[in-house]
Amino acid sequence: MSWEVSACLFPDAETKVEIESLSGEYEPAWYTTLNSDQTRPAWFLARSESRLIGYLTVFDPSGTAAEVSAFVIPGMRGRGVFRTLLLEARRRWDAPGRNWLLVVERSDVEGCAVSSHWGKLAFTESTLTLAVQKRPAFPGFPEGITLTDGRADDLEEASEAFRLANGEEGRGHRDFLERILVDPDRRFLVLREASAVVGVGCLHQDNGKTMVHGLVIRPDRQGRGLGRLLVQALLDQGAPGTDEFLIEVDSTNTRAENLYRSLGFTDQRVTDYYEV
Numbered sequence: 001m002s003w004e005v006s007a008c009l010f011p012d013a014e015t016k017v018e019i020e021s022l023s024g025e026y027e028p029a030w031y032t033t034l035n036s037d038q039t040r041p042a043w044f045l046a047r048s049e050s051r052l053i054g055y056l057t058v059f060d061p062s063g064t065a066a067e068v069s070a071f072v073i074p075g076m077r078g079r080g081v082f083r084t085l086l087l088e089a090r091r092r093w094d095a096p097g098r099n100w101l102l103v104v105e106r107s108d109v110e111g112c113a114v115s116s117h118w119g120k121l122a123f124t125e126s127t128l129t130l131a132v133q134k135r136p137a138f139p140g141f142p143e144g145i146t147l148t149d150g151r152a153d154d155l156e157e158a159s160e161a162f163r164l165a166n167g168e169e170g171r172g173h174r175d176f177l178e179r180i181l182v183d184p185d186r187r188f189l190v191l192r193e194a195s196a197v198v199g200v201g202c203l204h205q206d207n208g209k210t211m212v213h214g215l216v217i218r219p220d221r222q223g224r225g226l227g228r229l230l231v232q233a234l235l236d237q238g239a240p241g242t243d244e245f246l247i248e249v250d251s252t253n254t255r256a257e258n259l260y261r262s263l264g265f266t267d268q269r270v271t272d273y274y275e276v
Contacts, residue, residue, distance in 0.1 A: 001076070005084055008043050009038065022052055023071040031059045035060050036172070056069070056070040061179075063098070066093055070102075086118075105271055105272075106269070118276050121272055126267060126270050128257075128266060129244055130264050131243070132242050139229075144193055145193050145229070147233045149190075157190075159173040165219055176214070188200060189201050189233075199230050203234060208244065209243065210245050210246070215256075232263065235263075246268065
């Protein structure tokens with residue numbers, strides 16, 4: 001059986017329905033709108049006789065690490081569909097210094113086996129979940145601490161908070177926040193102390209789920225409980241229209257994971273990242 005691969009920035013409504021019926025989810029759509037290069041296709045679709053048999057997405061918000069998620073229908077696995085999709089994605093996205101990561105859920109034994117054939121395990125993330133009715137009550141901020149929606153004139157201080165906390169260049173974080181600022185389904189919020197930005201948090205709501213992400217507290221303000229208050233405030237802000245909160249945490253970040261679990265988050269899934 002032969003197949004053809006096409007590429008697009010985002011699937012149209014009809015293709016979204018096909019994807020959902022194929023794999024039972026359309027979750028990659030949460031992320032691809034944040035890609036650093038919005039001129040390159042984020043979706044790669046494999047069709048045989050017009051029938052969708054597999055797809056692959058590229059998520060690269062920083063411009064340096066392309067995260068690849070893929071699905072191929074069971075009857076077409078082991079026939080080279082994934083390889084064709086991946087090679088086409090690399091042809092469109094490859095650039096000097098860009099790393100490639102295959103993203104696969106730990107529960108997907110077959111997917112892990114394929115990923116380990118292509119590369120080695122680089123790191124692991126846990127996705128934690130919290131039902132909206134189980135979220136802890138937000139106690140409010142101490143005097144002098146406020147949380148407001150981010151604006152264009154907050155970008156410099158907000159990206160500096162990311163740089164200080166993560167030890168990375170701030171420019172990539174600024175671009176990331178700029179894309180959130182113009183996305184109607186996303187919000188970035190800034191935590192201020194005496195008018196200075198000391199923390200950042202982001203929300204994305206879709207189909208009754210709200211992803212809490214992009215969390216950071218400046219290192220010189222850590223150790224005072226501000227991180228806990230920030231998460232509680234974000235849960236409060238994101239509650240309207242939400243059934244479930246999701247949050248991702250690197251398996252090595254035990255401090256953050258312990259914080260989220262203390263607020264009631266529990267395991268939803270574990271995701272492995274393989275470096276190609």
